[in-house]
Amino acid sequence: MAALSVKDGFVPGLEGVVAAETRLSRVDGLAGELVIGGFALEELAPKASFEEVVYLLWFGDLPTAKQLDEFRAAWVAGSELPAATVELLRAAAREQVPVMDALRMGASTLSLGAGSEPDEAPDTVDREALALVARFSGVVAAYWRLLNGSEPVMPRADLGHAANYLYMLSGKVPDAARVRALETYLNTVVDHGLNASTFTARVIASTGSDLVSAAVGAVGALKGPIHGGAPGPALDMVFEIGELENAESHMRAKLERGERLMGFGHRVYKVRDPRADVLGTAAQQLYEASGDMAFYRLVQGVEALAVQLLAEYKPGRNLQTNVEFYTALLLHGLGLPTGLFSPTFAVSRVAGWLGHAFEQRATRRLIRPKSVFVGEQGRRWVELGMRVG
Ligand code: ACO
Numbered sequence: 001m002a003a004l005s006v007k008d009g010f011v012p013g014l015e016g017v018v019a020a021e022t023r024l025s026r027v028d029g030l031a032g033e034l035v036i037g038g039f040a041l042e043e044l045a046p047k048a049s050f051e052e053v054v055y056l057l058w059f060g061d062l063p064t065a066k067q068l069d070e071f072r073a074a075w076v077a078g079s080e081l082p083a084a085t086v087e088l089l090r091a092a093a094r095e096q097v098p099v100m101d102a103l104r105m106g107a108s109t110l111s112l113g114a115g116s117e118p119d120e121a122p123d124t125v126d127r128e129a130l131a132l133v134a135r136f137s138g139v140v141a142a143y144w145r146l147l148n149g150s151e152p153v154m155p156r157a158d159l160g161h162a163a164n165y166l167y168m169l170s171g172k173v174p175d176a177a178r179v180r181a182l183e184t185y186l187n188t189v190v191d192h193g194l195n196a197s198t199f200t201a202r203v204i205a206s207t208g209s210d211l212v213s214a215a216v217g218a219v220g221a222l223k224g225p226i227h228g229g230a231p232g233p234a235l236d237m238v239f240e241i242g243e244l245e246n247a248e249s250h251m252r253a254k255l256e257r258g259e260r261l262m263g264f265g266h267r268v269y270k271v272r273d274p275r276a277d278v279l280g281t282a283a284q285q286l287y288e289a290s291g292d293m294a295f296y297r298l299v300q301g302v303e304a305l306a307v308q309l310l311a312e313y314k315p316g317r318n319l320q321t322n323v324e325f326y327t328a329l330l331l332h333g334l335g336l337p338t339g340l341f342s343p344t345f346a347v348s349r350v351a352g353w354l355g356h357a358f359e360q361r362a363t364r365r366l367i368r369p370k371s372v373f374v375g376e377q378g379r380r381w382v383e384l385g386m387r388v389g
Contacts, residue, residue, distance in 0.1 A: 008372045015267065019367065020194055020202060024057050024355045027193040029268035034275060036191060045187040045278050046180075050161045050348070051075060053187045054133060057355040058126070071130075072160075078131030079155045079164070081138045085109045086152060089139065093146035099343045100223040102147075106139035107132075108216045129211055129354045136215075136350045137161065140343040141168030162186055165347060166334070177289040178334055184282040185330055188275050189323060189345055191352030193268065197221040197228065198349075198356050205357035206367040218353045219346055225262075228345045230324035231331065232338035234263035237302075238328070244301040251306055255313045261306050263325030270318040279326035286333045299329045 011017050026035040034041040037056035044053065048062075055063045055071050063071055085106050092102045110132055134155075142152035145168075153171050155164040162183040166174040174182075192198070201218040205211075222228035237254075241247045251261060266273055287296040303321055310319040331341050360367075 009370070010372045013267070014369075019199070019369075020356070020360070021363075022193070022356065022359055023060065024352060024359070025191040025193055027268055029266070029270055032269060032271035032274050034192070036187075041188060041274055041278055045184050046282065048183070048187055050183055050186040050190075050351075053190055054351040057191060057351060058129075058358065074127055074130055075134050075161065076155070076157045078127060079134035079138060081135055081142060081152070082109065085135075085139065086142060089143045089146055089152075093143060096147070099140065099143060099147070099339050100219065100229075100346070102143040103136070103139055103343050103346060104216055104219045104223070106143060107136065107219060108212060110135050110139075110212055126358075129358075132211060132215060132354065133351045134161070137165040137347045138168060140340065140347055141165060144169055144340060144343075165344075169336075169340075177286060181282050181286040181330060181334055185279060185327065185344075186348040188278050188282075189327070189348045191349070191355065192275075195227070196224070198353055201353035202356050202360040203367045205360040206363075206365060208361075211354055211357055214357045215350050215353055218349070222346055222349065223342060226260075228324075228342045228349075230262040230322070231328040231341040231345075234325050235328035235332055235338055235341075237262060238295075238299055241298075241302055244298055247302050247305050248309070251302075251309050255309060261310065261319075263328065264306055264310055264321055265317070265319040266322045269320065269322065272320045273322040275323035276321045276326045279323065279330050283326060283330040283333055286330065290333065295332070296329065299325075 024037065026033075028034075036044055036053070037060070039056075044056075048056075051072055052062055052068065055068065088109055089102060089106050092105055097105070138152075138155060145152050150171075153168045155168055156173075159167055159173070160179070160183075163174055163179045166172075166178060166182060194202070197218040200221040201214040204214040204217045225233070237250075241250045254261060283296060287293050303325060307320060310317070327341065327345070328338075331344060332338075336344060
C-alpha cells in the first residue's frame, strides 16, 4: 500500500491536531509546564484539596469557604453507592474481573438521568455530575474489598474525598501524611489537555449523550497500557530490578528485545513531565514520614539510568520520565497494590472528563473527523459456492 501523503490531510494519531478549546488545563510539552485552572501545577497540587480542584475546574475559580462547605455537603450526599451497583460488583468479584473492567461495569450502573436535557455548563452544583465523581472512588474501593473477600465500607461524612478513598479501601482512617500524598496525586492527574481518554469523553459528549456514557467510554480508553496502564508495569520493572546494580543490565535487555520502558516517553512532553516532579516531591515527603527511604532511592537510581539508556537506544527521541513512573512510587508508598493504580487514576481523572464534557456540550458541535479510504473498490459479487481462497 502506498504511504499516505500529507496532502490527504491524514495525521496518524492526530498528532498536533487541535480539536478543542479548553480552559481547564494548558500543557506545554516543550517547556515542560502544566497549568490547571490558571495555576501552575506546582502551586496548586500540593496545597489544594481534591474538592477545591474539582470546584476550580467546573466553576472556573477557587471556592470561598461557604461555597466549599456547600460543595462538600452535596458531594457527601451523593457519595453512597446504589445497592444495584454493589450487587453487580459482587457478581464481578465472583468472576475475578480485573478492577478497571469492574469500574467500567460499576460506573455504567450509576445512571444519571440519561436522555434528560443536559445543562450546558454548571453554574450551580451539578449534583448528578458530582455524584458520579463522588461514587467512582466508592466503586473502586468496594470492588477491591469484595475481590479480597471483605464487605464494602461506606464513606464517612466527616472525611474528605482522598481520606474517604483510603478509608473505604482499608477500613481505617488514614493519617494526615497519607491523605496529603493522595490529595496531591489526585490534583496532579485530574486533567491534562486532550489526552486519549478525555478526547473519548468529549467525542461522546459531543453526540448529546449523557455524562455516565462519557465517563464509561473514557474508562475504556484509560485502561489501555500505553495510556493509564503504565504505572503497574513501571513498578513491576523496579521490583524485578530489585537492586540498583541490576538496573542497567535489566533495562538494556528490555531495550535490546525492542520492549518499552514503562513510565518514560510522552506524546506531548519532550522534556521531563512536570507531574513527575510534583509527585516525586510528594513521594519523598511520604517516604520520609515512613522513615524508610530505600525504595525511594532505588526508584531515583533506576530513573536516572533509564533516561540515559533511552537516549542511547533512541537518540533524538527525547524520551523522558512521565507521570506514571512517580505515580508508581507514590501509590506504592501509600500501600496501594498495582491493581489499583489505573483505577485510582480514574478516580481523579473522571472530574476532568466531566469538565471537558461540559465544555464540549456548550460548543454544540459534533466531533466527526474524516478518514482516507485505502480499501479496494469496484469488486463484483461472487456466489458463495464459487468463492475460492
Ligand atoms: N521505551 C522505549 N522506547 C520508547 C518508549 C519507551 N518508553 N517510548 C517511545 N519509544 C520509542 C518508540 O519505540 C519509537 O522508536 P522507533 O522510532 O525506533 O520505532 C520512538 O520512541 C517514538 O515512539 P512513539 O510510540 O512514536 O511515540 P509516541 O509519541 O506515540 O509515544 C507513548 C508516547 C505511547 C507514551 C510512548 O512513549 C510509550 O509507549 N511509553 C511507555 C508507556 C507509558 O509510559 N505510557 C504512559 C504515558 S503518560 C499517560 O498516558 C498518562
